[in-house]
Amino acid sequence: MILTQEQQEILNGSKGDTMAKVMKTLVMYGEAFGAEKLVPITGKYNHLVTSFGLGVIEPVYELMDKLIEAGAVSGQRFSVDPRPLDKNVPKNFLQNIIFKFFMYNKQDFYEEQLKKLGLMDSDAFTCACYLDQVGNKPEKGEVLSWAESSAVVYANSVLGARCNRNSGIMDIMGSIAGFVPYFGLLTDDGRKASWVVKIETTKKPEAQLLGSAIGMKVMEDVPYIVGLDKWLGTELDEQACTYLKDFGAATASNGAVGLYHVENLTPEAVEQGKKLILDGAREYVIDDAELERVKNDYPVIWKDPNAKPKLCFMGCPHMTLQQLKDWTDKVEAGLKKAGNAKVVIPTVFTAAPAVLKEFEKTPYAPRLKATGVITSYICPLMYMNNPLCAKMPVITSSNKLRTYTTARYYTDDEILLQITKGGK
């Protein structure tokens, strides 16, 4: 790798041992991928994935302390993934004790560290940092050092920014140095598609199911998706962006997709069309039967597969303002049809703190509250990652939550039926 004089001097220790290690980390990271240079980060804000003060990841906090003590703090301010705890979310006495005193006993400590490192503000805890209400929305072509798989794939695919699938900790290394290695999704070649995915379904495919199917098939490759514009249209309007948010999160968590192109819709596909497809690209055809096969292959790891669900989580990744409004209408209509006044399964809708604040200003908020649905800024994944929750029969329409926890996946329509009418 060829470094500039400034970068080489930092690597040699001109700014101290800690900054030299930051630079060494980035150089080794780049060399693993054949990067020939480090390029400046041009996005205004960073986004970090590590938001939780989990006692067991003490090594991370020790490393953060080293950075803070050496003054090696981020030149950029940043948003960060959602908080793991919220008093609004139902939990029993034992769960409360485990969460507060054993699992997330470092939460306050870690949030203090984040402030010192450059946290945007005390509300900047969400995986959907790119939403307008949150304000961390990069421009097309901007170079980022983000982590959080669902945010990275959205920034690359829908916004046209340039970011590799950086890991937690590596995200802040780039931001501290102000540079990232130039490889992969930062380069024009790295953004070409090695898969053509043809959508041949008879109805609009469920976003989280389609993303899961594609993620599991293409893994970390870039897919060029044909036929989805039939269902999403050719404008990146609110509805299309929301669909792509949920779709992308599933591609990234069920596989390792960092960028996808949707023909006639996403910015690079609109500009370059089929020129984005590499010679020899493989083909994957998705029809109704394929989606059904994928869904039926999901393992159910509940102790009792026929158990009555005890909790429902929606909003992984965090819901948009419009989703909260749409689901208010849907839940009300579902309850009316079922003849129930309130949801029959404790249900939590999660969204960014800034989105929830906006939602509270609308007439939808009291209506949703009246249905019994709870809103929260929590990360459902962090909530569920403990033995007590693992034994709970939890349902979700998030394929990301299904992948990382014992939560069971249902489509949006199935979820609506379960929470308004009941059933197994």
Place this chain on the structure above:
Amino acid sequence: MRQFQGRIVTPGNAKAEAVVTHAGFNTLASLQKSLQFGDKTAKVNDQNNPELYGKPIAGKALCLPQTIGSTTGGMVLYCACAMKRQPACMLFANHIDSLAAAGAILADVWLEDISMPVIDCLGEEFLSYVKDGMTVTVGDHGVVTVE
């Protein structure tokens, strides 16, 4: 016995029993629970990976195509190394992915007295040949011996 030539991502030597997955290794889904709740053997908890589910990987030679899933993956791997619950070595058939590379490199640069040699680009034949329980040796210059 067969030898495979790979590329060194992080240096070191190791000799350990193979644990093999032909599907992507989801680092967060696999390791978070065992790290969180004191399982020193680091049993894999990823429900989507039946080849590895329930198998311990601490001190083993983890043979895999690549890692997948959440971008906390590298951080989780870094923590496994800091807690000395990491595989003895990680051997990738494919080119290493950005998350595994981050975890291995962060451990190599920021942790002392930790060794987890990582070799990638060993080829699909490596994953076809190596089986659970075989002995794997990481020698010098990226040479991996399976017997």
